[in-house]
Structures are given as structure tokens and as C-alpha cells.
Amino acid sequence: MxxxxxxxxxxxxxxxxxxxxxxxxxxxxxxxxxxxxxxxxxxxxxxxxxxxxxxxxxxxxxxxxxxxxxxxxxxxxxxxxxxxxxxxxxxxxxxxxxxxxxxxxxxxxxxxxxxxxxxxxxxxxxxxxxxxxxxxxxxxxxxxxxxxxxxxxxxxxxxxxxxxxxxxLANPNYQQTVQASNCSDRFSKITDHIMRNFSSDIPLHEIAAVGNMSITAFCNFFKQHHKMTFTEYLNVVRVGHACKLLGEKDHNVVGIAYDCGYNSLANFNRQFKKIKNMTPSEYRKTLSI
CATH class of the missing domain: 2.60.120.10 (Jelly Rolls)
Structure with a gap:
């Protein structure tokens, strides 16, 4: 196996x-x-x-x-x-x-x-x-x-x-059969591109090219290894960055939304609540700012 x-x-x-x-x-x-x-x-x-x-x-x-x-x-x-x-x-x-x-x-x-x-x-x-x-x-x-x-x-x-x-658990003589491959290198290239560009639009053809794959192959690869779609993963990254900015007093919610790559406040609020189970404003209150 x-x-x-x-x-x-x-x-x-x-x-x-x-x-x-x-x-x-x-x-x-x-x-x-x-x-x-x-x-x-x-x-x-x-x-x-x-x-x-x-x-x-x-x-x-x-x-x-x-x-x-x-x-x-x-x-x-x-x-x-x-x-x-x-x-x-x-x-x-x-x-x-x-x-x-x-x-x-x-x-x-x-x-x-x-x-x-x-x-x-x-x-x-x-x-x-x-x-x-x-x-x-x-x-x-x-x-x-x-x-x-x-x-x-x-x-x-x-x-x-x-x-x-x-x-x-595993026997002391158990030999791990995991072989080094280009998978980790591919992960690193894709993740690095996401982290550098998440505040902008990242079309599927662009991120697929980073992994040297077709769009279909990339979508299948990403879902298999992350158990979520690329869009879902991108939203997790963006919302995580938003949490960091919400901890800083000189950022308002509207500005944070655009800084994190969202073109509308409504979509930002919707994605934030889906991931954090609260709105950005409610999250900021938990930080006692």
C-alpha cells in the first residue's frame, strides 16, 4: 500500500x-x-x-x-x-x-x-x-x-x-517505505507562490503552471493531498492573514478585506465566518482591542 x-x-x-x-x-x-x-x-x-x-x-x-x-x-x-x-x-x-x-x-x-x-x-x-x-x-x-x-x-x-x-506502536524494525520524490518540491513551489500572491487574484492556469501541471491535473493533485480545493485553501490563507491584521489597531475591516485579496466586503465576511465561525468584527472583539 x-x-x-x-x-x-x-x-x-x-x-x-x-x-x-x-x-x-x-x-x-x-x-x-x-x-x-x-x-x-x-x-x-x-x-x-x-x-x-x-x-x-x-x-x-x-x-x-x-x-x-x-x-x-x-x-x-x-x-x-x-x-x-x-x-x-x-x-x-x-x-x-x-x-x-x-x-x-x-x-x-x-x-x-x-x-x-x-x-x-x-x-x-x-x-x-x-x-x-x-x-x-x-x-x-x-x-x-x-x-x-x-x-x-x-x-x-x-x-x-x-x-x-x-x-x-510501530515495530523497531519497521522500515519506512516513503521514498523521496518531487512531490515535496512541488508543494514548496505551489505554497511559496500562494504565500507571495494571495492578496491578488491567482487564476487556476497560473498556479497550475507553477506546479508544471494542466489545470485538471493540478485540481486533482491539490484535492488529493490537501483534502480541499485550491479556492478553499486560498481562503484559509487569506483569512489567516486577516486575523493578523485584525490584531493591529490601524487597520479597518474594509481595508483588511482588500489587503487580503477580496474584492467585496460581503465575500470577505462570508468566507471569514465560514472558517472562523464568527465575523471579522466579532473576532477583533475577542482580541480585546
Missing amino acids: KAIECRLPQEIDKSFIVFQERGTYFPYPWHYHPEYELVLITKSTGRRMVGDHIGYFDEEDLVFMGPALPHVWVNDEKYANGNGDTEAEAIVIQFVEGFLGDFFLNIPELEPLKKMLQRSKRGMAISGKAREQINCLMKKMLHQNGLQRLSSLFAIFDILSTCREYEL
Whole structure:
């Protein structure tokens, strides 16, 4: 079974990803990515595969995985068929090793965390009190921004550093079969173009050409690896930048809308509320400005 590289959208004003997956079932296939990842299941049941390990997941299941470790969460049939009592839900945290700088992990205080990150290359199912504490923090992070969210991540790092309640999942002899390809390079070119030009119109033929693909091939590639369309991803990037600008007093909402690439305030408000579940003005109030 060949793993594909998948990416979650990262807001432009955030140094790491906190993402809530919600739907009839979890859509990601057998996949990998370059980030460390914490996955908390809040609703749904089923089987999870991490490397060569197959286990069962239930609500509150928590797994920590290192980069490039193939994995998949397969919902029970009732969810896949749309017959579950609730939607399938999960909270995901992703971060790259150097997200706080190249030398961050080399400071003496983080030596225990470095050892835990090394263990995560096999995948770790966290249990006991550590799981309860981390799960509580992850749920709060969905409603936090800025320094609060970063502080919660550091609290999680502290718990992971001293955690003894875990099960290593993949066999120590498990050989990762992920092969280097031009996929990551293509991701980098496409993402860089989006980040440099999101405040302007980016037509499909232009972004497809960046990836050296036809429009149809690009749309299929993007949807397969991001589980959302290019337009949906672009709106996530734009709204993330808007959140940054809303934290600055000298920007009004109308100006922010145009600075983020929207040609109308109505469309900006609609997309912002769809992604943040509140209007830009309501979001600004949460920042206590």
C-alpha cells in the first residue's frame, strides 16, 4: 500500500497547525507528512494503522507521531456509511522540528523532549493522566490565539517530556517505505507562490503552471493531498492573514478585506465566518482591542 504525502493548511499568522477535522468520516488515506503530529479523537471509533501497527481507536484516543511515519484512521462502517450517532471529529496539532528556530531544541532544558521526539518516530499511543491533561489542553487550543496557544503547546511539551504512560506502536524494525520524490518540491513551489500572491487574484492556469501541471491535473493533485480545493485553501490563507491584521489597531475591516485579496466586503465576511465561525468584527472583539 503506497502512502501519499498530505498537508493541512497553515494560517499565515501561526507558527504551527491546530486543526479540527470534522465530517461523516475521516477522509485521509494511508499518508505521511513532514511534520510531527498529535491526533486526538473526540468523536468516532474504528481502526488506526501507524507504521506496521494496527490498533483500535475510541473517543479520547491520543497518538503522537514523528515525521514521515505512514498512518491512517479508518472509521467503523457505520461512520463511513453516514449512519454514526454523531459526526467523526478529531483535533490535530502539527509542527516541524525547527518551527521555533534551528537551535531551539538544542537548549539543555529540552533534552527530555528531544528523547520523546525520537521515540515518536515509531508512533506513541499516550494513556493515563498524561492523556487526560494533553486532551484538555488540545480542546482549549481550538479557541486560543497567539501566545495562549503557544503556551498550551509548551505545556504539552512539558507533559510529553516526563510522560511514562505510552505504548510504542510501530515495530523497531519497521522500515519506512516513503521514498523521496518531487512531490515535496512541488508543494514548496505551489505554497511559496500562494504565500507571495494571495492578496491578488491567482487564476487556476497560473498556479497550475507553477506546479508544471494542466489545470485538471493540478485540481486533482491539490484535492488529493490537501483534502480541499485550491479556492478553499486560498481562503484559509487569506483569512489567516486577516486575523493578523485584525490584531493591529490601524487597520479597518474594509481595508483588511482588500489587503487580503477580496474584492467585496460581503465575500470577505462570508468566507471569514465560514472558517472562523464568527465575523471579522466579532473576532477583533475577542482580541480585546
